[in-house]
Amino acid sequence: MSSMIRQWLKFLSKDDISSIVQINNLYKDEQHEEISKPEVKNHILVGDGGKVEIGDQTLTTKYPDGTIEYAFYRGEEVKTGVYTKLDKSLLLSEIGRYRDGRKHGIRWKRVAYHSWFLSSANSDYKDDIMRNSVFIYPDLSTALVGDFDENCMAFSDLEVAEIVGAVSNQAILIPSLRQCGMKIPCPLTDMSETVANQHCYRDPYEHRTVEVRESLIPEAGEGLFTTRSVMAGQLLAYFAGVKDKDKNGRQSDYAITLKDGQIIDIPTEIRTTYCATLGHKACHSFQPSAYYGYTTHPRFGEIRCVIALHNLEPGQEITTDYRYGIGKAPEWYINCLKEFLISKRGYSQEEAELYVTEIIAKAQTEKDKCINENICCRD
Structure with missing residues (x-):
């Protein structure tokens, strides 16, 4: 129909x-x-x-x-x-x-x-x-x-x-x-309140489209997978969270920015049970199958979402490029970048190490830093 x-x-x-x-x-x-x-x-x-x-x-x-x-x-x-x-x-x-x-x-x-x-x-x-x-x-x-x-x-x-x-x-x-x-249930006063207090109500569209299970990426933990065929450009999952009041604080790997620069994150106390949206479960890859877009949801308002970059079959893992600022990126992200340069770009171990060292140094000394220079979250 x-x-x-x-x-x-x-x-x-x-x-x-x-x-x-x-x-x-x-x-x-x-x-x-x-x-x-x-x-x-x-x-x-x-x-x-x-x-x-x-x-x-x-x-x-x-x-x-x-x-x-x-x-x-x-x-x-x-x-x-x-x-x-x-x-x-x-x-x-x-x-x-x-x-x-x-x-x-x-x-x-x-x-x-x-x-x-x-x-x-x-x-x-x-x-x-x-x-x-x-x-x-x-x-x-x-x-x-x-x-x-x-x-x-x-x-x-x-x-x-x-x-x-x-x-x-x-x-x-x-x-x-x-x-x-x-x-x-009816959403509460804002997205933060709804996420914090109604975090166990799954979105029905996500329920039909994606599922969470062990990632195929070594040591990545849980990942996000398709449960039905999707086409390039199709919305796969939503990404809501609690607004972070400390913009200069250290966010988790589940943090992401909204259009207005506001950071949202999944609080530690609900992270193991949170399933109201599942976009945060997509693992990182420098060769992603999806990207982060912007959308509107009737329970959360303006939020982020995960959009397919190409056609996906049922059972495929959904990955996104987190696009961390390299100067503040976690160690696992830097190691992932080195592995990508070696396996996909033909760098030697020494060349990869030198390249990453140089771009980190440049990011740390650059005078014209971006607005998010003190944070590390998905773009």
Whole structure:
């Protein structure tokens, strides 16, 4: 069923008006409102809301922030019918319908890395909380149902569900959900509190995608492995943690930085039982199969994630390049670098030792140090 939704999203991702024209014609028998055909205008209006190109029943609005909306209109340019919106990178970011100039019915909004948020555009929400809405994971099969704010942060317990079908309602796909008999509690005040106090609730998408077991890398301890086939660019795991208040302190091997430079780590006291996210379990390699990206999660907000660099089969180990600053890197990382230079780059033992010694000395004496000069965590 995910393939049907994926094809629908791909079809609507075109950077022109043609996709919604075609889909509106395809589902015209479902229309509950008649769209009258005005004369062809083909002119442009410029206002505070952006530049509007008016065509034959179509409106293309180019907003100042670089986003674009494609929509239909009737009468005196009143928006009606299916619309799509692209972000400034021209990626599909929103799908829905207008009725008499207002957004109406189920609306799809893209969340970072191919997740989607479904809510009703015409309900009267109190406190800006969207009741009975749906967060859909990147596999387009796994979902969380509950109450969310406009930024897709959960404000209630979340029911885990599986998408088992989809029906069209006036050209908008509505997923059919089957409950999985599992609930995840409402997140606490922030990511740190949620990680510290709800660390044993596994993420359902990770549960279907990855597992933790002994790494194939000698003396590396536990590693992260795929449990199903994944494609290059697919999200593999999430990486949340507790925000570190001492930015100049020595972090563990599980520390990583967020977009704003804030460091998060997995506290020692919960490290053996923590499984709310599993991105921290990916072992280091200078020839990685994945990398660290940024995403948004309904329980933790803006966090890091692990993204596949190439296609992976079930049972393959997921590795990432930690990209430690060499001047503060732990000894195991330096030894790993030497081994990589010898086995993969053809260095002799002496050449590898000399090279590593030189770059460490350079890092320690460099005057223009980076913002994270006193810390050691994954980039």
